[in-house]
Amino acid sequence: MAEAIVLSVIKSISSIIADTALTKLTSLIKVHSRLEHIKSIFEVMSGSLKDIDEMNDYNHAVAAWRKQVIDVAYEVEDIVDEYSYLTRERHQKDFKGVFYKVIHVSRDARTWYQTALHLKNLETKLENLTNMRNQFGINTCQGMTIGNNSNDDTRQISRFAESSHFKLENEIIGIEENRNLIENWLADNETSQYVIAAWGMAGVGKTTLATNVYNRQKKECRFSNFSWISVTQTYNINDLLRNIILELYEGKMEATPQSFNTMDYRHLVQILQGFLHQKKYLIILDDIWSTEVWTYLKNAFLDCKLGSRVIITTRVYDVAINAASKSHIIELKPLQKDKAQMLFCHTVFGEGTIKYPHDLEELAQKFLRKCEGLPLAIVCIGRLLSIKDKDIILWQRIYDGLNIGSTDLRNVYSIFRLSFNDLPSYLKSCLLYCSMFPEGHMIRRNKLIRLWVAEGFVQKQGSKSMEEMAEEYLNELTHRCMLKTAHITSMGIISRYVIHDLIRDFLLKKSREDNFCEVYRGSELCGDIRRLSISSSANDLRLETSHHLRSIIVFDPKALFSNLTLQNYFSSFRLLKVLDMSxxxxxxxxxxxxxxxxxxxxxxxxxxxxxxxxxxxxLQNLQTLDVWNTYVENLPSTIAKLKRLRNICAGKKKILSGNHFVRYAVTASRKICDLAYLQTIKYLAANDEIVKQIGNLAELRSLDIGRVTESQSEELFVVLSKMERLKKLSVHQHSESVLSFNFEAFPSLPPYLQKLNLHAIFAKGKLPQWFLGLVHLQSVILYFSGLSEDSLPFLGLLPNLLLLELGDDAYVGQRLCLQECWFPKLRNLRLIKLVELNCLEIRRDAMPALFRVYLKACEELQIVQGMENLPSLSELVLDKMPNVFRNSLHNLPDNIKIKVVKNWTERDGIWSYQVSNN
Incomplete structure (x- = not known):
C-alpha cells in the first residue's frame, strides 16, 4: 500500500506542475523545482516500496523506514493541495486592482517562502531516508523475482490446498451440486477437448471441489492419464510444465527423458504433446492468477478428439472466461445458511452433528455470521473451537478476540493478503477506501464511483471520463472477488456492492497500518487521522490532533452534531476533500x-x-453536490462559479398513499449550463433560459429534467439531439399542464442513449420512425403517452431492451399483442394502470429472455394468453389487480411463481415489496 500512496502523490505533483507550468514568479519557480525534485525521489523509491509491500513479513528497520516514507508522502500531499489553492487564489488576484495586489504582495511572498522552506525540509528527509536504506541494509528486495516476496504465504496456501487431497467424502460439505455439474460435463459425449473453470473468492472451496472431483475420477477410470498441479502467484512456466510431465510419467511408472531438468519451454511442450498424443486425459490446474499462464500452457494440451478435459480454478473472472466458454464456467458462492451450519457443527462437534447445544447457539450463530458462508473461515474457526471446552464464557472470549490478524485465522489472512498484493496499485487505494463502509453495508455504486474520483484515485484514460474508468475499476474488483454483488437492477446493472466481513477486517487492518483511514465506533481515536468513518453517535468525538483529515463520512443517522462535535473542528479541516453527512x-x-x-x-x-x-x-474544487431528498428548493446562483462540478443530485421524491410518488424539481440559474465538466443533473426544473442553454453541457451523461411545458418541448429536444454523450434521459411534464410531444417534428434523440424515461402524451399516439435507430436503449419507461397499437413495433424491435415500463395510460389499446421475435433481450415487463387494457397476448418466440412480469392496477384486464410461450419467465407479480383476474390464473406452467404485493418498502434508494404467494 505504501507504493500506492507514493504513486498518488507523484500523480498529484505532476498535475499541479502541469497546471502552473507557465509561472514566471521567482518564489513560485522555487516551489515548482523542489516539487520536481521530490517527485523524482519518490519515483525511484516506488519500486522498493512495491517489493516491501509484497513481503510476507519484514523486520523492524524496514517497517520503520517504510512508515517514515509514508509520513513524508502525506506531508507532501498536504503541501500540494495548499499549493494548488494558493496558485488559484493568486490567479484570481491578477484580475483585481493594483491597490489590492500591493496590499497582498507582502503576505504572498511570506507564504511562498514558507512553502519552499517546508519543501526543502522534506527534500532533506527523503535524502536521509535514501541514505538510511543503504546504511541499515534495507535492500531486502534486491535480486528477487516478481512474487517471491510472498513465498511464505504461497507455500502455506499450497500446503493447505494439497491437504484437500486427503479429505474424506464425509468431511466435504456443500459442494454436491457443483460437483455433479462438473462430473456430468466430464461424462458427456463431447469428443473435443474443452476447459472447465471454477472461479470464486479466496477460501470459497474451489480447490476442495476440484480435488474431490479429481480423486473420484481416478477411481472411476474414465480417463487414462491424470495430473493435478498447484499454480499460485509465483509460477514459473517451465517448472509448471515439468510438474505436469512428472505427474503423468509417474502415473504410468515411466522414466522422464534425459536432460529433462534443463529443457527449455519449446522442448517441454513437445514432450508433453508427445506423451498426450492419442490419450484421454484429465488435468487440474489449481489457483491460476493470470491469463498469461493459460496462454503458455494451452499449447501443450493436444486435442485428440477423445474427450479429454482440463479443469482450472481461479479467483479472477478474466482468467476463467479466457480459458473456458461461458457454458462451462462455475462461479462458486459462499455456503447457504444450512450448509454453513452443517460444516460448522461437523468441524466443532464431530461427524453427524447438525445442531448446536442450546446454550452455545447464539454464539455459534455469531461465529457463522462472521464467516458469511466462507468454508475456509468456518473450518479455521471450527478447528479452534473443536479443541476448546464447550463453555459459553470461553467461546465469548474467543469471539471477542477474533480478528483477521489472529493466528487462528492465519490461512484466511494469507489468502486475502495474496489477493490484495496481486492488485495493481490503483485498485489498492480504491479497495481500502471500501473498508470505511460499515459491516454489511450495501455500497451504492454511483456514490462509490464519485468518492473515488473525489479522492483522486481514478486516472483518466483516453476519451473515457473518470467515472467510466471508475466503473472499470469496480468491474475488476468484482471479477477478482474482492467486492460482492448485493443488488442488480432490472437492467442487469449492479447498483449495490458489499464486502465480505473478513475481507473488510483485513482491509481495516491494512488501513490502520498506513494511517489510510479509521472507523469511529465510540472509542477514542489515536494519531493524525486522514480519513474518518463515523458509525456511531459522535457526541464524544475528539479530533484535536486530526488537522489533516481528508474525508469524513457519517453512516449513523442518529449521529448528533452538537456544539461538542464536528462543527467545532470544520475551520481546522482546511484540506478536507470529502464530507458526507447524509x-x-x-x-x-x-x-x-x-x-x-x-x-x-x-x-x-x-x-x-x-x-x-x-x-x-x-468551494472552487467541488465535484459532487448531493442534496437529494432534502428541503432545498433552489440552488444558489453562485453554483455557476464551481467550474469543476461534475455531479448535481438535488430535488425530492415524496411518497403518497397507494405507493404513488411525486417528484419535486429544484430550480437553478441558467448559468448552471456554463459548467463544462458537468456529467449528471438530477432533478432540475426547466425554464426557458435553461432549455436554450443546456446544450452547452457537452460532457453531460445523465439528465433528469422536470416541469417541462409544451412550449419548451420542441426546443428542448432539438438541443438534446446534439448531446452525443448523453446516455440517460428523463423528461417530466409540468404538473399544471398536459405535455404533448410531437415527435415527428423533433430530431432524433442521441444515438447512444441507454435509458429513456418520458412522462408526457405523444401526439397522435405515435412513436417516430427514428425511434428504431436507438439501438443502445436498455430501459424505456413511458407514462401518459397514449400510444396506439401501431407504435408497439418501434418498441418490440429494439434489440437491446431489458426493461419496458408502461404506466398511466402509456398504452391506450384494449388488446396488447406481443408478436413473435419482439423484445429479444427483455427481462422485465411492467404494465401499470393501463385502464383500457382487457387482454394481453404473447405469441410464440416473443420475449424469450423475459424473467418477470409486473402488473399493477390494470382493472379491466381479464385474460393473459400465451404464458406458456415464455421459457424464462419465473415471476408474475400482481399489485392491486382485481380478484377476478387473479382467480383466472389457474393454468399457468409450474415454473411460474405468482406473487401478490402486500406493501412496498424503501431502503437506501432500493424499493422492494412484501408478497403473499398464491
Missing part, C-alpha cells in the same frame, strides 16, 4: 464548511437542510 439530523450547514477550499465531495442527502448559502461559490 441522513444526519442537521437543519443548517455550518458556515465553516464554505471555507473548505479543498472540498471535492459534499453530500447532505436525506438531511433536513432547507437552504444552501451563496457562499457555496467559494
Amino acid at each position: 441522513f444526519s439530523p442537521i437543519e443548517k450547514l455550518p458556515n465553516e464548511i464554505y471555507q473548505l477550499f479543498n472540498l471535492h465531495y459534499l453530500a447532505l442527502r436525506g438531511t433536513k437542510i432547507k437552504k444552501i448559502s451563496k457562499s457555496l461559490g467559494r
Whole structure:
C-alpha cells in the first residue's frame, strides 16, 4: 500500500506542475523545482516500496523506514493541495486592482517562502531516508523475482490446498451440486477437448471441489492419464510444465527423458504433446492468477478428439472466461445458511452433528455470521473451537478476540493478503477506501464511483471520463472477488456492492497500518487521522490532533452534531476533500464548511437542510453536490462559479398513499449550463433560459429534467439531439399542464442513449420512425403517452431492451399483442394502470429472455394468453389487480411463481415489496 500512496502523490505533483507550468514568479519557480525534485525521489523509491509491500513479513528497520516514507508522502500531499489553492487564489488576484495586489504582495511572498522552506525540509528527509536504506541494509528486495516476496504465504496456501487431497467424502460439505455439474460435463459425449473453470473468492472451496472431483475420477477410470498441479502467484512456466510431465510419467511408472531438468519451454511442450498424443486425459490446474499462464500452457494440451478435459480454478473472472466458454464456467458462492451450519457443527462437534447445544447457539450463530458462508473461515474457526471446552464464557472470549490478524485465522489472512498484493496499485487505494463502509453495508455504486474520483484515485484514460474508468475499476474488483454483488437492477446493472466481513477486517487492518483511514465506533481515536468513518453517535468525538483529515463520512443517522462535535473542528479541516453527512439530523450547514477550499465531495442527502448559502461559490474544487431528498428548493446562483462540478443530485421524491410518488424539481440559474465538466443533473426544473442553454453541457451523461411545458418541448429536444454523450434521459411534464410531444417534428434523440424515461402524451399516439435507430436503449419507461397499437413495433424491435415500463395510460389499446421475435433481450415487463387494457397476448418466440412480469392496477384486464410461450419467465407479480383476474390464473406452467404485493418498502434508494404467494 505504501507504493500506492507514493504513486498518488507523484500523480498529484505532476498535475499541479502541469497546471502552473507557465509561472514566471521567482518564489513560485522555487516551489515548482523542489516539487520536481521530490517527485523524482519518490519515483525511484516506488519500486522498493512495491517489493516491501509484497513481503510476507519484514523486520523492524524496514517497517520503520517504510512508515517514515509514508509520513513524508502525506506531508507532501498536504503541501500540494495548499499549493494548488494558493496558485488559484493568486490567479484570481491578477484580475483585481493594483491597490489590492500591493496590499497582498507582502503576505504572498511570506507564504511562498514558507512553502519552499517546508519543501526543502522534506527534500532533506527523503535524502536521509535514501541514505538510511543503504546504511541499515534495507535492500531486502534486491535480486528477487516478481512474487517471491510472498513465498511464505504461497507455500502455506499450497500446503493447505494439497491437504484437500486427503479429505474424506464425509468431511466435504456443500459442494454436491457443483460437483455433479462438473462430473456430468466430464461424462458427456463431447469428443473435443474443452476447459472447465471454477472461479470464486479466496477460501470459497474451489480447490476442495476440484480435488474431490479429481480423486473420484481416478477411481472411476474414465480417463487414462491424470495430473493435478498447484499454480499460485509465483509460477514459473517451465517448472509448471515439468510438474505436469512428472505427474503423468509417474502415473504410468515411466522414466522422464534425459536432460529433462534443463529443457527449455519449446522442448517441454513437445514432450508433453508427445506423451498426450492419442490419450484421454484429465488435468487440474489449481489457483491460476493470470491469463498469461493459460496462454503458455494451452499449447501443450493436444486435442485428440477423445474427450479429454482440463479443469482450472481461479479467483479472477478474466482468467476463467479466457480459458473456458461461458457454458462451462462455475462461479462458486459462499455456503447457504444450512450448509454453513452443517460444516460448522461437523468441524466443532464431530461427524453427524447438525445442531448446536442450546446454550452455545447464539454464539455459534455469531461465529457463522462472521464467516458469511466462507468454508475456509468456518473450518479455521471450527478447528479452534473443536479443541476448546464447550463453555459459553470461553467461546465469548474467543469471539471477542477474533480478528483477521489472529493466528487462528492465519490461512484466511494469507489468502486475502495474496489477493490484495496481486492488485495493481490503483485498485489498492480504491479497495481500502471500501473498508470505511460499515459491516454489511450495501455500497451504492454511483456514490462509490464519485468518492473515488473525489479522492483522486481514478486516472483518466483516453476519451473515457473518470467515472467510466471508475466503473472499470469496480468491474475488476468484482471479477477478482474482492467486492460482492448485493443488488442488480432490472437492467442487469449492479447498483449495490458489499464486502465480505473478513475481507473488510483485513482491509481495516491494512488501513490502520498506513494511517489510510479509521472507523469511529465510540472509542477514542489515536494519531493524525486522514480519513474518518463515523458509525456511531459522535457526541464524544475528539479530533484535536486530526488537522489533516481528508474525508469524513457519517453512516449513523442518529449521529448528533452538537456544539461538542464536528462543527467545532470544520475551520481546522482546511484540506478536507470529502464530507458526507447524509441522513444526519442537521437543519443548517455550518458556515465553516464554505471555507473548505479543498472540498471535492459534499453530500447532505436525506438531511433536513432547507437552504444552501451563496457562499457555496467559494468551494472552487467541488465535484459532487448531493442534496437529494432534502428541503432545498433552489440552488444558489453562485453554483455557476464551481467550474469543476461534475455531479448535481438535488430535488425530492415524496411518497403518497397507494405507493404513488411525486417528484419535486429544484430550480437553478441558467448559468448552471456554463459548467463544462458537468456529467449528471438530477432533478432540475426547466425554464426557458435553461432549455436554450443546456446544450452547452457537452460532457453531460445523465439528465433528469422536470416541469417541462409544451412550449419548451420542441426546443428542448432539438438541443438534446446534439448531446452525443448523453446516455440517460428523463423528461417530466409540468404538473399544471398536459405535455404533448410531437415527435415527428423533433430530431432524433442521441444515438447512444441507454435509458429513456418520458412522462408526457405523444401526439397522435405515435412513436417516430427514428425511434428504431436507438439501438443502445436498455430501459424505456413511458407514462401518459397514449400510444396506439401501431407504435408497439418501434418498441418490440429494439434489440437491446431489458426493461419496458408502461404506466398511466402509456398504452391506450384494449388488446396488447406481443408478436413473435419482439423484445429479444427483455427481462422485465411492467404494465401499470393501463385502464383500457382487457387482454394481453404473447405469441410464440416473443420475449424469450423475459424473467418477470409486473402488473399493477390494470382493472379491466381479464385474460393473459400465451404464458406458456415464455421459457424464462419465473415471476408474475400482481399489485392491486382485481380478484377476478387473479382467480383466472389457474393454468399457468409450474415454473411460474405468482406473487401478490402486500406493501412496498424503501431502503437506501432500493424499493422492494412484501408478497403473499398464491
